[in-house]
Amino acid sequence: MTITTEREQAHPPTPQAVLQQLRVVLRAAQRYSAQMEKQAGLPGAQMWALQEIVDTPGLRVGDLAVRMSLHPSTTSNLVERLETGGYITKLRNATDQRVVKLQPTDAGLQLVSRSPMPRRGLLPEVLGAMPVADLMQVHAGLQALVNRLDVDGGLLS
Secondary structure, eight states: OOOOOOOHSSSOOOOOHHHHHHHHHHHHHHHHHHHHHHSSOOHHHHHHHHHHHHSSEEEEEEHHHHTTTHHHHHHHHHHHHHTTTTTTTEEOOOTTTTEEEEEEEEHHHHHHHHSSTTTTTHHHHHHHHHHHHHHHHHHHHHHHHHHHHTTTTTTOO
C-alpha cells in the first residue's frame, strides 16, 4: 500500500501534474506499440490478439473481446486484419454458421514465437504485475475520472 507523505498532504498534485502523468502513460503505450510493429510487423493490439488466439486455439471473437476489454466491433476489425495478413483463420461451426472459432496459422505461430515480449502490451503487463493495493488505488482514481467525464450523459455524448 502506498503511504501518503506529509509533504504530499501539504502539497497535493495539481491537475496539470496529473495530466502530465496521463500523457506519460499514453506516450509509453504508443511507443511500445510502435516498437512492437517495427520489430514484429504488427501493431501492439494485433499482436495481443494473436497471442490470445495462439494461447487458446478455437477462441471465439466474443471471448477475445472480453479478454482484451474491447468492443466486439473493434475486436472484429482486429480479427479481419489478422486474417487478411495470413496469421489466423476463421472456422465456422458446421451446425451453427454464426459460431466462428479462431485458429492461428503457421505464419501466426512463427510470428509469435519470434516477437518481443510482452506480446500482450506494455500496460496490461505493468498493470498485471502491480501489487493489488496499488492496482486498487489506480482503479479508484481512474474510476473517479471516468465518473467526472460523464461519458454517457453529457460531456462526451
